[in-house]
Amino acid sequence: MAARDGGGALKTADELGVVACPLCELVMRAPHGDAACPRCGEHLPRVTRRSLTRCWALVLAATALYFPANVLPMMNTEQFPVRRSDTILSGIKFLWSAGSWELAALVFAASILVPLTKLFALGFLLVTSSRRSTWRPRVRTKLYRALEVIGHWSMLDVFVVSLLTAVVQLGRFASVEPGPAVLPFASVVVLTMLASASFDPRSIWVAKPAEAR
Amino acid sequence: MSEINVDDLPAPNVHQDKRGRPAAIWIVPLIAIAAATALAVRTYLRAGPTIKIVFDSAEGLTVGQSDVRYKNVPVGKITDIDISDDLDEIVATVELSRNFGKLAVEDTRFWVERPRIGVGGVSGLSTLLSGAFIGVDVGISKKRADHFIGLEKPPGILRDQRGSPFKLIAKDGGSLAIKSPVYMRREQVGSISDIALAADGHSVEIEVFIDAPYDHVVTDQALFWNASGMDVTLNSSGLRLDTQSLATVVAGGIAIGFHDPDHPGKPAKADSKFVLYDDRAHAMAVPDKERLALAMRFSQPLRGIGPTTQVDFDGIVIGNVDRVRLGFDTNTRAFYSDVDATVYPQRLGDAYDSLVIEGGQLGKSGPEMLQALVARGLRAQVRSGNLLTGQNFITLVILPNEPKTDVAMRDDTWIVPTERGGTDMIQDQIASIVAKVDKIPFDAIGGDVHEATRAASTLLGHLDHDVVPDTKKMVDQAQLAMEALREGLAAIRDNVAAADSPIQQEARTTLEQLERAAFSLRGLADYLKHHPETILRGRDSGPEPHK
Numbered sequence: 234m235a236a237r238d239g240g241g242a243l244k245t246a247d248e249l250g251v252v253a254c255p256l257c258e259l260v261m262r263a264p265h266g267d268a269a270c271p272r273c274g275e276h277l278p279r280v281t282r283r284s285l286t287r288c289w290a291l292v293l294a295a296t297a298l299y300f301p302a303n304v305l306p307m308m309n310t311e312q313f314p315v316r317r318s319d320t321i322l323s324g325i326k327f328l329w330s331a332g333s334w335e336l337a338a339l340v341f342a343a344s345i346l347v348p349l350t351k352l353f354a355l356g357f358l359l360v361t362s363s364r365r366s367t368w369r370p371r372v373r374t375k376l377y378r379a380l381e382v383i384g385h386w387s388m389l390d391v392f393v394v395s396l397l398t399a400v401v402q403l404g405r406f407a408s409v410e411p412g413p414a415v416l417p418f419a420s421v422v423v424l425t426m427l428a429s430a431s432f433d434p435r436s437i438w439v440a441k442p443a444e445a446r
Numbered sequence: 447m448s449e450i451n452v453d454d455l456p457a458p459n460v461h462q463d464k465r466g467r468p469a470a471i472w473i474v475p476l477i478a479i480a481a482a483t484a485l486a487v488r489t490y491l492r493a494g495p496t497i498k499i500v501f502d503s504a505e506g507l508t509v510g511q512s513d514v515r516y517k518n519v520p521v522g523k524i525t526d527i528d529i530s531d532d533l534d535e536i537v538a539t540v541e542l543s544r545n546f547g548k549l550a551v552e553d554t555r556f557w558v559e560r561p562r563i564g565v566g567g568v569s570g571l572s573t574l575l576s577g578a579f580i581g582v583d584v585g586i587s588k589k590r591a592d593h594f595i596g597l598e599k600p601p602g603i604l605r606d607q608r609g610s611p612f613k614l615i616a617k618d619g620g621s622l623a624i625k626s627p628v629y630m631r632r633e634q635v636g637s638i639s640d641i642a643l644a645a646d647g648h649s650v651e652i653e654v655f656i657d658a659p660y661d662h663v664v665t666d667q668a669l670f671w672n673a674s675g676m677d678v679t680l681n682s683s684g685l686r687l688d689t690q691s692l693a694t695v696v697a698g699g700i701a702i703g704f705h706d707p708d709h710p711g712k713p714a715k716a717d718s719k720f721v722l723y724d725d726r727a728h729a730m731a732v733p734d735k736e737r738l739a740l741a742m743r744f745s746q747p748l749r750g751i752g753p754t755t756q757v758d759f760d761g762i763v764i765g766n767v768d769r770v771r772l773g774f775d776t777n778t779r780a781f782y783s784d785v786d787a788t789v790y791p792q793r794l795g796d797a798y799d800s801l802v803i804e805g806g807q808l809g810k811s812g813p814e815m816l817q818a819l820v821a822r823g824l825r826a827q828v829r830s831g832n833l834l835t836g837q838n839f840i841t842l843v844i845l846p847n848e849p850k851t852d853v854a855m856r857d858d859t860w861i862v863p864t865e866r867g868g869t870d871m872i873q874d875q876i877a878s879i880v881a882k883v884d885k886i887p888f889d890a891i892g893g894d895v896h897e898a899t900r901a902a903s904t905l906l907g908h909l910d911h912d913v914v915p916d917t918k919k920m921v922d923q924a925q926l927a928m929e930a931l932r933e934g935l936a937a938i939r940d941n942v943a944a945a946d947s948p949i950q951q952e953a954r955t956t957l958e959q960l961e962r963a964a965f966s967l968r969g970l971a972d973y974l975k976h977h978p979e980t981i982l983r984g985r986d987s988g989p990e991p992h993k
Contacts, residue, residue, distance in 0.1 A: 251455060261456045268458035277458055290471040294478030301485040317510060413485065420478065 245438055252277060284433040285363055291428035292355050298417040298424070299348065306412035308394050310401075318412055321345065321390060343389035344418075351425040354380050355432065362436040370437045377434045384426050391419045494522065494542040499556045499580065501596040504536040506560055506578025514540050514556070516582040521546035524580070538596075540580065550592060553585030557597035599624065602639025603655045610661035611639060612714065614652040614700070616722035619643075620672050621698035628654050629673060630702040635660035638700065652722060654700060664702065667711035670722045671729035673701035703729065738813050739859040740765065740787040742826045742840070743773075746866055748783045750838035751828060757787045759842045765789030767840065785826075785840065789860070791816060817855045823848040825865040830873075 246252060250263045254270035254277065261271065268277045306318035319327060321344045328337035354376055361368060397409040504527050506512070514522035522542035530537050542550060559581040580596070583604045602624055603611065616622075619641055628636040636656035644651050656664055700722065704710050714720075723729035740757065748770055755767040767787045774781055791798045791812055798812060805815040823845045831839045842862060853861045941947050974981065 252458070259456065261458050262453070264458040264460050268460045271456050271459050274459075287471045290475045294475035297475060297478040297482045301482050305485060305489065417482065417485065420481075424474070424478070 284431060285359060285436060288355065288428050288432045289359055289363075291424050291431060292352060292359060295348075295421045295424035295428060296352055298420045299352065302414050302418035302421050303345075305414035305417070307390060307414045307418065308397070308412050309410040310397075310408075311410075312407045320412075320414060321418070340389065340393075347383050348421055348425060351380055351384060351429065355425065355428055358432060358437070362432075373437045374434055377429070377432065377437070380429050384429055391415060391422065492544055494544040495547040495550060495590075495592065496525070496539060496541050497550045497592045497594060499538045499540060499594045499596045500530065500535045501538060501558060502535060502598055504538065505558070507538060507558065507580070508577055512577055512579050514542065514580040514582060515559070516546070516549060516584065521549060521582065538580070547590075549582055549584050550590060550594075551585045552587040552589045552591045554587075554591070554594065555583040555585070555597055555601055556594050557581050557583075557600050559600065602637070602653065607655070608658035609636060609656050610658075610664070610716035611653050611655050612664060613717060613719045614654060614670050614722040615644075615719060616650045616652055616672065617724065619650045619652070622652065622672065622700065623698060626698045626700065628656060628700045628702065630660065630663065632701075635663070635702070652700075661716070662713045663710070664714050664718075665704075665711040666714050666718070667704055667706075667709070668714065668720065669703050669705065669729040670720050671701055671703070671726050672722060672724055673699045673726070701726065705730065736790060736792050736812070738765075738789050738791055738816070739857075740789045740862065741856075741859045742785045742787070742862050742864050744783045744785060744826075744828065744864045745780065746783075746828065748785070748828060748838075750830075751785065751840065756831075756839045757789055757842070758839060759789075759794060761841075762793060762795075764791070764793045764842075787840070813858065813860060814855060816860055817853070819844065820862060821850050821852045822846075823850070824862060826862045827865050 246263075251260055252263045253260045254273060254275050256275035257270060257273040259270055259272045264277060269275060270277060303321055305320065307321050307324060309318040311317075321340075325337050325341050325345070328334075328340060358373055358377060360366075361373060394409070394411050394415055398411055401407055401409040501507075507524055507527060509524055509527055512524045513520040514524070520543075522540050524538050525541045526539035528537045528539070529535075557580070558578050560578045581600060583601055584606075586605060603609075622638055622641055624638055624641060626638045627634045628638065636654055638652055639655040640651075640653040642651055643649075654670075703726070751767060751770055753767055753769060756763045757765045757767060765788050767785055769786050771784045771786075772781060773784055794801075801815040802812040805812060810818070824842060825845050825848055827841055827843060828838050829841050831837045845865060848865065851863060853863065855861065942949055944950070977985075
C-alpha cells in the first residue's frame with residue numbers, strides 16, 4: 234500500500250522542493266511562478282493549477298462541441314435519386330441495419346465511445362487532481378496512458394468523410410458532402426488531444442499538502 | 447540514498463508572475479460554447495411547424511426522402527410514417543420548413559403526387575425517379591391547422607386558378623377523365639376537374655373548370671358535347687371525320703358550342719348544370735318538340751336502309767328510320783318491307799307552319815294536313831345518297847302524275863304510299879355502264895400497245911445507228927458552209943457600205959429615175975382623171991398632163 238500511494242520512503246521531487254529541467258536535466262530548486270532553466274533557458278513545466286486550468290478549459294470546450302457534433306448531420310450523401318444526411322448515430326444505425334455490424338461497431342467505438350471515454354476520463358483525472366486526491370494514483374496514471382493511446386483513433390469519422398468527399402464526386406448521380414457536424418467533431422477530437430497533452434500526469438502524484446507534510 | 451541540499455541547487459530564472467491575469471486558454475471553451483450555441487440556435491430556427499396528414503396508403507412515400515412540394519418547391523419533408531390507431535390509414539408526419547408554416551391552414555389540401563399518364567400528357571414524370579411526393583394546394587383560410595386529411599388524387603382545380611366550374615350531366619363517361627381538355631372553337635379553355643357516377647347510377651356527373659377569362663363566354667345557351675375520339679359519320683352526305691385535337695383522339699375531351707354564336711345569351715353562373723350531348727350533331731340539333739310516326743310499305747329490296755337512315759322531304763332531313771320489318775303478303779304471295787320512321791314536322795319550318803294555319807281554317811291538325819298531301823301525289827321513294835358507299839335514304843316527294851289516292855291516318859301514324867324509283871333506275875344504268883366497260887377489249891389493247899412500243903424501240907435503235915453518224919457529217923458541212931457565208935457577207939458589206947461604191951451610185955441613179963417616172967405617172971393620172979375621154983379619143987390640144 235505504501236508504495237502505491239507514494240507516501241512511504243520515496244519522496245517526490247515536489248516534496249523535496251526541486252525540479253529538473255526537461256531539456257538539460259539540470260536539477261534546481263522548485264520555482265514559485267513561471268520560470269525557466271538557468272542553464273539552457275527551457276521553460277519549466279510546473280505542477281501547478283495552471284496546467285490543470287488549461288486542461289479544464291480544453292475539456293469544457295470539447296464537451297460544448299460534442300453536442301453539435303453528434304446531433305448535426307455528419308455527411309450528406311446523394312446516390313441519385315436518394316438523398317440522405319446522416320448524423321454519426323444514424324450512420325451507425327444504417328450500417329447496423331445494412332448488416333455490416335462489424336463496421337458499425339468500429340465506427341461506434343471510434344466516433345462515440347472514444348471521444349466520450351476521453352472526456353469522462355479526463356474529467357475524472359482533472360477532478361481528482363484538482364482536489365489533490367490520493368485515490369490510487371497508479372490506476373489513474375494507467376488511465377492517463379491509455380487515454381494517450383486511444384486518442385489516435387478518434388478521428389476516424391473525419392477521415393472517412395474527407396476521403397469520401399474527395400473520391401465520390403459523380404456530379405448529379407452520386408456525391409458526398411461533409412455535413413455541418415464535421416467541424417465540431419474534428420474540434421472535439423483535436424481539443425481532447427490537446428487537453429490530454431496539456432494534462433500533467435505528475436499532478437496525479439501531488440498529494441494534498443495537509444497529508445504530505 | 448544521499449541527502450540533497452536543496453539550497454545548493456541552482457535557482458531557476460523566475461519570470462514575472464502572471465497569476466493576476468485570467469489565463470488566455472479560457473478563450474477556447476468560450477468560443478466552443480459560442481459555436482455550439484450558434485449551431486443549436488440555427489438548427490432550431492430552421493425547423494418549422496410539424497403537421498400530420500392522413501392518407502389511405504403510403505405508396506411511394508419514404509421517411510426522410512419524400513418531400514412536400516408547393517408549386518414544385520420543396521417546403522417540407524416527411525419525418526415519420528405511422529399507421530393510424532384503427533389500422534385503416536397511414537399518418538405521415540411532415541416537418542415544414544420554417545418559412546412555409548403559413549401553408550398549413552385549415553383548408554389546405556394535400557395529395558400524393560405519383561406518375562400519372564393522363565390526358566393533358568404525362569404528369570409527375572419526375573416522381574418516377576425521385577419517388578412520390580406530397581403536393582400542396584394552399585387554402586385561403588387564415589387559421590392554422592396541424593392535422594389534415596390527404597386527397598387520394600390531385601385536385602382538378604387549384605385554389606390559385608382563376609375561372610369557374612360548371613356541372614355537366616352525361617349519359618356515360620366515355621373516354622373522359624380528370625384533366626381531359628375542354629375546347630371552344632378547338633382552343634382549350636378548361637379541363638375536367640371531377641368526374642363521378644351519380645349516386646343513383648343513372649348518369650355521370652362531370653365537373654369542368656373553365657379558365658378565366660373564358661368562363662364568361664359560357665352562357666346559358668352553351669352546348670356541351672363529348673368530343674372524345676374520332677367522330678366518324680358515314681351517311682348519305684359521305685364520310686365525315688371530326689376531331690377536336692389529336693389529344694382528344696386518345697384522351698377524350700369536351701367541346702363547347704352554340705346554336706347561334708351571334709346570340710350566345712347571358713353568361714352562366716358558376717356551377718350551372720348543363721347536359722353533355724353525345725356528339726356535335728346531337729348538341730346542335732334543334733330541339734324537336736313534335737314527333738310523328740311515319741309508316742311506309744315497300745315492295746322492293748331495301749338494301750342500305752336501316753335504323754338511323756335519314757328520311758327527307760324535298761331535300762330537308764325530317765327524321766330517321768326506326769326499324770325495317772320484312773313481311774309476306776299471302777294474297778299476292780310477295781315479300782314486302784314495312785319501314786317505320788319518326789319524323790319531326792317542325793323541321794319543315796315555315797312550310798309546316800303554313801300547313802298548320804291552313805289546317806286551322808279547315809279544322810284539321812298539322813299531321814292530318816301532311817296526310818292530306820298523299821292525295822296530291824306524295825310518295826316515298828328509296829334513293830341512293832352515295833353511290834360509292836351504297837348508302838340510301840328515303841325521300842318523300844310529290845309526284846303529280848301519281849293517281850290521287852286518299853289514305854287516312856291510322857293510330858296517329860302518317861301513312862305514305864311508296865313508289866319505285868331513284869335507286870333502281872340508277873342501278874340499272876350503272877349496270878349497263880359496267881357491262882360496256884367490261885366489253886372493252888383491254889387485253890387486245892394492251893397487246894397492241896405492247897407491239898407499238900416494240901416497234902418504236904426498234905425505230906429508235908435504227909435512228910441511233912444509221913442516222914446519227916450522217917447527221918454528224920451534215921453538221922460539219924453546215925459549219926463549213928457557214929464559214930463561207932460569213933466571208934461572202936463581209937465582202938458584200940465592204941461593197942455596199944462604202945459611200946462611193948458602185949452599187950451605192952447605181953442605186954442612187956436608179957432611185958432618181960424611178961422618182962421621175964413616178965412623177966410622170968402622177969401627171970398622167972391627174973390628166974386622165976380630168977380628161978377620161980382621151981383614152982378613147984386620144985389627146986386633143988388641151989393642156990399638158992402636168993402644167
